Structures are given as C-alpha cells and as structure tokens.
Amino acid sequence: MPEETVVKKNRRNRFLYIQAAIYGLGAYIAAFCMFKAFTYRPEVTGGLSFLLGIGRVLAFMILPVLAVMNIVAVLLNIKADRYCFLKAAMLAKYIMIPFFIIGGIFVLAADLLFFIPIPGVNFIGPFLGMCLSVAGYITFLLPIPFMIAFIVKSVKEKSYPVWTVIFLSAAQLFFFADVLSVMILSFKEKQWRKVTIGALVLTVVTVVYVILYPTLHNNL
DSSP, X not given: OOHHHHHHHHHHHHHHHHHHHHHHHXXXXXXXXXXXXXXXXXXXXXXXXXXXXXXXXXXXXXXXXXXXXXXXXXXXXXXXXXXXXXXXXXXXXXXXXXXXXXXXXXXXXXXXXXXXXXXXXXXXXHHHHHHHXXXXXXXXXXXXXXXHHHHHHHHHTTOSOHHHHHHHHHHTTSXXXXXXXXXXXXXXXXXXXXXXXXXXXXXXXXXXXXXXXXXXXXXX
16 A cells, blocks of 8 residues: 555544544533533623623534534545544543533432422423433434444444344443443454553542542532
8 A cells, every 4th residue: 555545544544533532522612611601691791791692602513513523534534444433432432431420410410309399499400400311312422423334344344243233233322331332342352452441440530539529529
C-alpha cells in the first residue's frame, strides 16, 4: 500500500476517534448548557439575556449536530477494519460512564419526590425524572453508529456466530449492557485492554464518589 494512502487512512481513523471522544464530551457540555440556561434567571436585560437565549438553543442543538457528525465519521471510514469502529465505540461509551451514573442518581432523586406529601411536588418529581430519562436515553443511543459499523463488519467477515451478533445488537439498546459488551469485546479482540481497565477504574471511582459525596460535602 502506498505511503500516501496509509497516511490518509490514518488521518481518517484519527477523525473517527476524535469524533467519538468529542461526542462523549459533548454530552457533558450539553447537560451543563441546559442546566445553566434553564436555571439561571438574572434580573438583567440586553446582551446577557440574549446570551441566555443562545445557551438554550445550544443546549438542544449540540447533541443532534454531534450525532450527524458521528454518522459522517462512520461513512468517511466505511472501509476501515472493524477494530477502528470498536475503538470509537469504546471511547464514546467510556467517556460517558460518569455522565450516566450521576444522571441516574438525579433521575432516582427526582422519582423519590413522589413520596413527599406536598401538592404538586409529588407530580413534578416523577415528571422531571421521566424527562431526564428520555433525554438520557436519546444521548445514550446517538453514538450507536460506531457499534453498528462494527457489527456489520463482523457479519461480513464472519467473525462471530449469529447468536453473538444478536446479543451485541440487543445490548446496544440497554444501559450497562452496552458498556459491558464493549468491555468484553475489548479483551476478546485484544484491543485497548488498558483503556478498558481504566474505564473500570473510572466506574468504581465514580460510584464510590457518589456514595461518599454526602459525607464529604458535610465535612467541608
């Protein structure tokens, strides 16, 4: 293979990885923009109010734009081997591990408001929890093109039996199962094992931090 072709291929692969990482980080940015734009109410007019309006638009536009870029990245690398798509899926999913753990805590907290005997609050809580769940699931599904590309490549290459392909396809529709499937593939395919170990450590650290947060916050 000519050296120039190899260089172009490597550049396209890097774009795939960069896009996957950007999407993972974009989930945090979108959540931050949405939180700030809809909770900050300064008693001002003019430029700052205009910026808040822009923030609200960006909060809803960031992830759809990045989702389209995910598809573009896959199409530009359609001739890449299946390992490239697996690595891209790993990046997107691993980066978002804290996002979904902490997001799940917010959903649980919102649902628990149902048991507070205050008129209105016991309705708003579950409704907020439902909205957060829907937004989280959409965020969860948008990087799925990376794994679809990996599965399609695997089918063409006959790398896995039919039952494994069905399991991998179904796992992408459920929280936790998708990350677990990617972690298993990482070791089976011998791709980025250290990154997967790092993701496991990140998961444990996030869970421990969430559990200890009330104690740490009270001691500060």
